[in-house]
Amino acid sequence: MIKRIFDVTVAAVALLLSAPVLALIAVAIRLDDGGPVLFRQQRAGRGGTSFHIHKFRSMRSVAGAAVTSDTDDRITRVGRLLRATKLDELPQLYDVLVGHMSLVGPRPEVHRYVAHWPPPARLRILSVRPGITDPASIAYRHESAELAQAAQPEEYYVSVVLPRKVEMYLRYVDTRSFLGDLRILARTVRVVLSR
Template identity: 35%
Template sequence: MIETSDLNHLPEKITNEIVEANLQGIKVFELHEFYEKNNGRISLVKLNSDEYLADDVFSIGLDKTDFIFKRTVDILVSLVILPFALFIILLACIFVFLNSPGNVFFSQERVGKKSKKFKIYKLRTMTKKHDGSYTKDKDNRLFAVGKFLRKTKIDELPQLFNVLNGDMSIIGPRPERPKYVKESIAENSYFDLRHLVKPGITGWAQVNLPKATPKDNLKKLEYDLYYIKSYTVYLDLKILLRTIKVVLTFNTNL
């Protein structure tokens, strides 16, 4: 591993050592590359209130072929899951209504790809009297059935319709409310790079930080940007398998 952020030129001795190491099959990483591979996230360093330590983060993004393939997979997976999801959603609607009479569905404005706003759909898990702030552990706004739907992620199933209409993907950064997007961009300008791709029902940040709190926002952003930068079909499959594990173990954030 070699740290090169302060180097304009590499000494010949170090250059020869790097070349020799590669010839011997020894992989040499730059520091930021090692950090990414070891931690599964991009290191974002803010030096002061208006200055950042720039990496190659500005080159991230999916190409047109990736977007087309990802959209095709989203549609196929959604159509396969939908018959089973509709049955579960119907049962959940009945239990939600019996447990907390009122609208069984909940919609809210979120920010998607290219900062386009859209309505996200969920099964309602809270009482009507809530201020829309982040949920927290042992949140008293959640009613009994709502807690179960949150733990099992059943409340997220209506978002399959968001996927089918093109606002979301199965996998991607979680979409945030416009208010929080504005606050997050003011806190860290890199946050807007999340909107290079469609938001997802699940994602790399969600499976790595299933019990994330607002204090973990920077780590979540690092995971999200790593996903966009390192996107592969294999990574999507890995996220799906880990999502199943998180749901089955109830290791989720309320």
Template identity: 35%
Template structure:
């Protein structure tokens, strides 16, 4: 049954990400132009993250901050929406999670899934080898654009408190759970809430 669910998950990932790119292409173009013409720097922000089984990959996002922001101020973290490293367009993109749209390409090429645990940066809060055996279970599935933590606690609790939810997702995974999470994610996008309850990664 697990193998069958994983097969359906791959089909949903490929079909969903390709359809998502096609349907949002006009929006992607508009966002790209706004970023290009309102701030200096690249349109896409790339950052190394930990994926399935600790494999390192580059996550893609629309750039929402000034160039080299991770080496200025609070470094990798954004504690409030008034952080002066965030661009004007970036504030809107982060508030609506539209900055995550380029990750649809991460799904197409197989680094990510539509649903799964969010991928951490390489050295925070731990290096891969520093996770406990229990915590490392979260890496048994591909990281997702959205996931169980995103529709429940999001950034309102610490990373260590989110890990059990990630493990729960891995342990209880099935296609219907993924579909439920995807629908709830859409609802969350249109529900105004702060993303800065806890420090958010750049």
């Protein structure tokens, strides 16, 4: 309950304080290519239930792999800046506010990748709300650059990156605490600001 109260309070205050920035980003996205401001995608939430995650759109709306590398030509000019600064993640504060996500928790995956998780791991990882950040997000903050080095980025993600993330998700679930979440948030802020 303390975690949920903290999530709601921080998400509400952060959305309020960042409102001018959110508005500027929305205008920049529209001016860049005239497309929609937000990107919505179904992800697996707590208990495996589906929800729509919200991000600022950083890519053109054309078909392609579900994972993105730095060399992906779908990324827009504004999108590159948003992804580099992680500002594209700000709309997820709304997902926290409505209860689909937490500030800290295993990152929500699309169902097709969740299907690759071993069943016992899947049950444990999906027993908690997914989060905006977690240890795997910090460790793989340069994931798109790593994927750009792979001949088949999606195959590399499924066979190499995803199993490592699953281990980190499980470690988080098994050792999570409110103070631990605060430490993860502090590390995330340091990493983002260091960019």
